Amino acid sequence: MQYTIIDVETSGRTNRITEISVFKYDGNVIVDEFTSLVNPNCYIPDHITALTGIDNNTVKDAPEFHEVAQQVLDITEGTTFVAHNVNFDYNVIRNEFKSLNIDFTRKKLCTIRLSRKLLPGHKSYSLGKLCKDLDININGRHRARGDAEATVILFQILQRQDNAETVFSEFLNKKSKEATLPPNLPKEVFNALPNATGIYKLKNKKGEIIYVGKSKDIKKRVLSHFHSKTKKALDMVRETADIDFELSGSELIALLMEDAAIKHHFPQYNKVAKRAPKGFSLFSYQDRNDIMHIAINNSKATPNPIITFYSLRDARLFLERICEQFSLCPKFCHLQEGVNECSHYVLKTCKGVCTAKEDVKGYNERVTNAICQIINDSQDVVLKEKGRHDYEEAFVIVKNGAYLGYGFIDRDEQITHEDELQHFLIKQKDNSDVQSILRAVLLNK
Known part of the structure; x- marks a missing residue:
């Protein structure tokens, strides 16, 4: 089997290649090499220059990627693509080819994951620290050729380890999860994830939460992040070193847990709303003919709202339902x-107040009854939800219109009054996002 052991340096945030080095290796010796600076046609930030020594002046006369693309294709053809943190280098190169409308596909091996398996016990598996532990000299750290050459030596050490052939075969198996896991994430952490509903928290090496998500199948959802090719996903996956999870039982409670966790931790890869979402409120008034109206308006312009939504669509659907019901x-x-x-294409319930066929007093009574029901229904609600396990149930409490939290309770518990649920309540903070989540659920009840 032939391998191409590769390293690229990039422009940082834009992930354009500034230098590439490829060593073709036949399993015994180096048989070919291609190394070149590359003009990324974008600004190289100072912090990248400080790390690599490559600035815009360094690459101003270098070929652009399309000028070296054929050489990269030729040297890697029929080989297995090898790199330290292979998903990064592979996807950077693949994206460069994608911009040229060329599909770049190669088998992959990651020397970080191989090292974790075949060389256990090291505190760090970064290239610099691992090479220091193994007495591998890096002639030009953070330069493509120096790092690629050191990776060749590391790869040769890995080949000589017991069980190396079996491990290499396992990692090359396309169906193997090993090939898709982040390089810093231990396999046992991923294997411990459940195929159940709840939230998960991706953490970096420092233990900081960098992303919070929710899913009906936590394990499947987490794995989908590792398959994603977006820049955000690639950056996030590269940093992931640990994963926590928390079961919720139901999708509703997972949504509520996710919202609370995001607002508490402000993970860098979650989009947290910088401003409160726009509210839409129902209000009522009487016109000059004494007919009562119910209408929707911007919440800021509605001093005494009947009920508030955070989606105009939800507000309108709710009003249509009330219109039909009453x-x-x-x-x-x-x-x-x-x-x-009126000639509403869906609602055919009007008794004729708009054509003077119905008494205004009778119509207004129905409007008043509708408003009373809306207010009463939105004040106190206990939603029964599926529990995390077969032996329990879950609940969500809204009191006086405010979200109080959720809880879990054994099916064997004897609850005779709603107040007894307080003992099992996990208190949470109310906010407009939570209200929007709950309103969407209540609309479908």
């Missing part, structure tokens, strides 16, 4: 504008 007129619920009489 046989209200779509025109006076402002579901139709600029018409003399």
Whole structure:
């Protein structure tokens, strides 16, 4: 089997190649080499220059990637792509080819993951520290040729380890999860993830939470991050060194857990809203003919809202349902504008108040009843949810319109009054995002 042992230096955030080095290795000796600076056609930040010594002046006369692409294709053809943290180098090169409308596909081996398996016990598996432990001299750290050459020596050491052939075969198996896991993530951590509903927290080497997610199948969802080719996913995966999880039982509680965790930890790879979402409120008023209206308006312009939503679509769907339930007129619920009489394409419930066929007093009574029900239903709610295990149930409590939290309770517990749930309640903070989550659920109840 032939291998190409590769290292690239990049422009940092934009991930354009500034230098590439490829050693072709037949399993015994180096049979070919290609090394070149590359002009990335973008600014190289100072912190990258400080690390690699490569600045824009260094690469100004270097070939662009399209000028060296054929040489890279030729030297890697029919070989297994090897690198220290292979997913990074492989995806950087693959993206360069993608910009040229060329599909670059090679088998991969990662020397970090191979080292963890065949050379256990090292405190760090970064190239610099591992080479120091193994007395491998790096002639030009953080330069493509120096790092690639050191990786060749490391690869040869790995080949000589007991069980190396079996391990190499396992890692080359396309169905093997080993090939897709982040280089800093121990296999046993991933294997411990459940195929169940809940949240998960990706952590870096310092134990800092860098991403929080939720899923009906935690293990499957986490693995999907490792297959993603977006820059955000690649950066996040490269930093992942540990994963925590917490079961929720239900998707609703997973959503609530996720929101709370994101707002508590502010993980760098989660998009946290910088501003409060726009609210849309239902309000009522009487017109000059004494007919009561229910309408939707911006929450900031609504001093006494009946109920508030954080999606105009949710507000409108809710109002349509109320309109239908209480046989209200779509025109006076402002579901139709600029018409003399209602002709809503879905709602056929109007009794004729818009054409003077119905008494205004009777109509207004139904509007009042609708408003009372909305207020009462939105004040105190206990939602029953699926538990984390077969022997328990879960619940979510809303009191006086405010979200109090969720809890889990054994099915054998005898609950005779809602107040007894307080003993099992895991208290949480209310916010507009939570209200939006709960409102969407309540709309479908």
